[in-house]
Amino acid sequence: MEIIKYPSREEWASLMERPALDVSTLFDTVRTVLEEIRVEGDQAVKRYGEKFDKVKLSTLEVSAEELNEAASFVSDDLKKAIKTAKANIEKFHRSQQFVGRKIETISGVFCWQKALSIDKIGLYIPGGTAPLFSTVLMLAVPASIAGCKEIILCSPPDQEGKIHPAILYAASIAGVNRVFKVGGIQAVAAMSYGTESIPKVYKIFGPGNQYVTAAKQLVSLKDVAIDMPAGPSEVLIIADEKADFGFVASDFLSQAEHGADSQSILVTTSEKIVEPVVQAIHEQLKQLPRKEIIEKSLAHSRIIVLKEQQDVIDFTNAYAPEHLIVQTEDYMYIADRIENAGSVFLGPYTPESAGDYASGTNHTLPTNGYAKSYSGVNLDSFIKKITFQEITSDGINGLGETIQVMARNEQLEAHCNAVTLRMNKK
Incomplete structure (x- = not known):
């Protein structure tokens, strides 16, 4: 631990340096795994699970019986704590719900916005040195409030093929639809491309090690959205x-x-x-x-x-x-x-x-x-917004000249003509 007294402002930049790894050095390894899973699906997911997580799985999805069994392994005091946390997270995120208003920008021109959930969400929950069941709540609760239709969760299994029971319990009360025993790069790949067992999602959330971070960065270039750089x-x-x-x-x-x-x-x-x-x-x-x-x-x-x-x-x-x-x-x-x-x-x-x-x-x-x-992640992270507009005959006549002048000055005559035809309509 360093102790620095009265550094000059010129020294600040070096004091702000993070111990972050340049994940670009991992891209070649990660690309190989991503591509094999994209092509081979479940077969490659299981193969890499055996290699990285040291467990051979016949099925990837956590069964209803396993979810029910997990609850019995969670102590009553932890269940109570998880429920209290869930209630507070839910209350705070419900307060963020979008209320759209229809606005008349000028006479006869109406504009408004509609908030809709992202239908398919993927959550990645690490299994490493600590079971992050709290992250399940932080991601699944607002996704549920937003109305996401399909919430998929992936987390690496232990060597007995089990996911920590607290993670499964949190998933079961927070609105997760399906849980899969998949970790690391292979989880990101499976949710990005879809496999025989694991659905493709539209946006991936959740922390992970440098390999997960690198995988999220790569798939976000063209295949799926992610929550944020990590x-x-x-x-x-x-x-x-x-x-x-x-x-x-x-x-x-x-x-x-x-x-x-x-x-x-x-x-x-x-x-x-x-x-x-x-x-x-x-x-x-x-x-x-x-x-x-x-x-x-x-x-x-x-x-x-x-x-x-x-x-x-x-x-x-x-x-x-x-x-x-x-x-x-x-x-x-x-x-x-x-x-x-x-x-x-x-x-x-x-x-x-x-x-x-x-x-x-x-x-x-x-x-x-x-x-x-x-x-940070909030209710809007799970929502997309669509704008709508409706223009009356009087509205297009009032706004039309403005549009025509702008279109002509951008040399887009078809744009101008689409307005002119409407203004000349009797």
């Missing part, structure tokens, strides 16, 4: 002398345990808090089971001391963090000046963990600086 998870924390150092340290570490390539950054104007926070980080780290992963993450994490509060705000907006935590006395003042962030957590009692699981906001967020141009 990279390692990250947090930037702004804190002052009024902050609880233990809270700051816990947020720093909770982000670091996501993965070895995660990044935590603390930015402050108070040099006095550096040592207490570092000490709290070391003390809490001793008690954490994912210590090895966290230590790797801390190797590219930083504490940065800047001179002025405006420097902190400018640095934050330039970094554009996936998660931003503000633990300062005047946190609302800072919040009002944040322009680039995936999700913002304000005040001492708002840990990132709340948004990750159960407050209601979505945890699928832009990383690697993409918060400058991308939103």
